Each structure stands twice: as structure tokens, then as C-alpha cells.
């Protein structure tokens with residue numbers, strides 16, 4: 001076992017030699033010097049946790065360096081609060097999950113970063129190896145719910161850049177109860193048939209930006225749950241998957257609303273939905289307001305524009321009451337491309353809380369090579385301007 005001082009000194013000289021971009025003098029803890037093995041088979045959790053403990057307690061910004069190669073991590077909770085104002089995971093290699101889904105499938109996460117202010121994950125690949133769990137679910141066996149590849153909980157000043165997340169058992173990246181989060185240039189990939197593998201899920205979080213990312217999954221590319229506010233999503237390509245969704249909202253009677261969300265310059269290819277707002281068909285005090293969907297390209301998307309307030313996917317767990325979630329001030333601006341079904345615009349709102357101030361501006365959607373698409377409205381009010389094809393039913 002290396003002494004702490006020796007490990008730090010070794011790591012520091014490595015940083016100076018091999019890690020341009022890290023400030024001279026910044027502490028760098030290489031997980032390999034704590035015993036992590038790049039063989040894809042030996043559990044490196046203890047080494048990662050030691051590197052975390054050193055970085056988190058440092059008096060200066062610190063980096064945990066994961067060199068190239070494949071590191072098996074049975075699971076890891078990186079928990080603060082930290083003394084260091086900034087801890088960065090800088091990953092050149094691949095971190096792989098155990099192939100046995102029972103190891104983490106019940107706890108809900110594989111890698112958790114919690115109670116930290118100032119944390120970054122730069123580069124690298126996370127491989128959740130979810131295939132075993134998906135086939136268990138497909139067989140209808142009794143299987144655990146599954147683990148998220150990477151969850152941030154109760155954290156602020158979070159930065160994720162250039163990370164690749166593959167084949168998560170469940171959601172890939174979860175942002176829960178966080179503030180000031182920036183996710184940039186991530187690549188998320190799971191088969192279109194994999195269940196509940198949402199790309200990025202945001203909930204109970206404020207000021208979250210997702211930029212320039214490529215997401216293909218079996219569920220929503222990005223989903224926003226209750227309590228998401230001041231969210232900016234730009235330059236994302238989505239597909240396969242279920243689109244970008246606000247919701248599901250209104251699953252519980254008391255929940256926080258979603259407000260001030262912009263989704264801009266997004267391309268959807270072969271997805272189930274484009275831009276969607278969905279809420280359960282039951283009582284709730286939730287809401288979605290000040291939502292801007294703009295500059296979207298739809299390529300063969302089943303439901304390019306959809307508000308679904310009668311959401312009841314398993315025909316149980318909802319009383320088929322009108323949704324209590326009120327949806328207002330939603331703008332669709334410059335949305336164009338092709339719909340895979342005839343109904344390209346489907347606004348199905350609550351009879352008890354009709355959607356209000358819906359705006360359609362410069363929307364042009366065709367159905368399969370220039371056939372006319374249609375739009376359908378229930379309990380939806382608002383205005384349209386510019387060229388709107390199919391013509392507005394508001």
C-alpha cells in the first residue's frame with residue numbers, strides 16, 4: 001500500500017507529464033495507483049473510493065484520473081460534502097458494470113454522486129451491461145427494476161462533458177435535486193427495444209443545460225419530471241427512442257410543477273414522439289408552463305407534436321379521471337419535417353384543466369412523402385401564426 005503522500009506525489013508527476021489541460025499544481029489521483037486494475041474483471045471499487053476520499057477532502061481542486069483500459073466497478077457511491085471546491089473525474093478508459101444485474105438492480109443506481117458542490121465528469125465510457133436485465137424483463141420474470149448508470153443527487157455546479165454511456169439497465173444519466181448542471185457532448189446508446197433506458201432524466205432540479213449530444217435509446221432521449229425548472233436543451237439528436245418528454249407528470253396528487261423549459265435545434269429520427277408533454281389521467285396539483293419547443297426537425301416521427309394528458313400506459317394505476325396537471329404557455333416554433341402517422345399534431349388536454357396559451361408558429365409537417373397530415377385538438381386553446389401545416393385545430 002502506498003502512503004497517501006507517495007500516492008499523491010506519484011499522481012502529481014503523472015499529471016504534469018501526461019495530462020495537459022490540468023493546471024500545474026492541481027492534485028491528480030490516478031485510480032491505478034490505488035490498485036485499480038485495467039483488466040475489466042477485478043473489482044476496482046475500493047480504488048475508486050480511495051481516490052474519491054483523497055480528492056473530496058483535498059484543500060484544492062482535485063482530479064481523479066481513470067487511465068485507458070477497462071475497469072470493473074461493482075458499484076460506487078461518491079458522497080460529499082467535500083472540502084475541495086471542485087472534484088473532477090477525468091476518464092480515458094471504460095468503466096464496466098457487473099454483468100449480474102442483481103448486484104445493483106435493486107438499489108436503483110450503479111454510480112451515484114451525491115451531496116457535492118462542484119463536480120465534473122470528463123470523457124470516458126460507462127458500460128452498464130443491461131442486456132441481461134432487459135431479457136429478464138422481456139421474459140416477464142420477476143426481475144429487479146434496474147440501475148441508472150450515473151446519478152447525481154443533491155449536487156450543484158455539476159459538469160459532464162464528452163461522456164459515453166452505453167446499455168444502462170435503466171435510465172442512463174439522472175439529475176435529481178441538483179442546481180446549475182451542464183451536460184455537453186455526451187453520447188448515449190442503448191437498443192431501441194431496451195425497456196426504460198431513458199437517456200437523461202431530470203427531476204426536482206433548477207438550471208440544467210444539455211448541449212450538443214447524441215442520444216439513441218429504448219425510451220425517452222430526455223425526460224423532465226416534476227420540479228424541473230429553467231432547463232435549456234439545445235443541439236441534440238434523438239433516435240431511436242421516445243423523443244423529448246416533459247413527464248410523466250401528475251402521478252402523485254401533490255407534486256412540483258415544471259417551468260421555463262426550452263428545447264431548441266433538435267433532430268428526431270424514427271422516434272415514437274418528437275416533443276411531448278404527458279400527464280397521468282388522475283388528480284394532481286402539478287403543472288407545466290413557459291415551455292418553448294423551437295427549431296426541431298422531424299424525420300419519420302410517429303407523434304411529432306403531442307400533448308397526452310390521458311396517459312395510462314398499463315391501464316391500471318390511474319382512475320381515468322381528467323388529469324389535474326395544468327398545461328399553459330407552450331410555444332411550438334419552426335417545427336418541420338415528416339410524420340410517420342397521419343396525425344402530426346395531437347393536443348389531447350385535460351377536460352378539467354384545458355391547455356391554454358398554446359402557440360403554433362411556422363410548423364410544417366408532412367405525412368409520408370407529402371401526403372397531408374392532420375392535427376387533432378381536445379380541450380386545447382391558443383393561437384397560430386405564420387405557416388402552419390397541417391392547419392391548426394386550436
Ligand SMILES: *[C@@H]1O[C@H](CO)[C@@H](O)[C@H](O)[C@H]1NC(C)=O
Pocket residue numbers: 207208229230231232260261
Ligand atoms: C429560463 O431558463 C433559462 C435557462 O436556464 C434562463 O437563462 C432564463 O433566465 C430563465 N428565464 C426566466 C424568466 O427565469
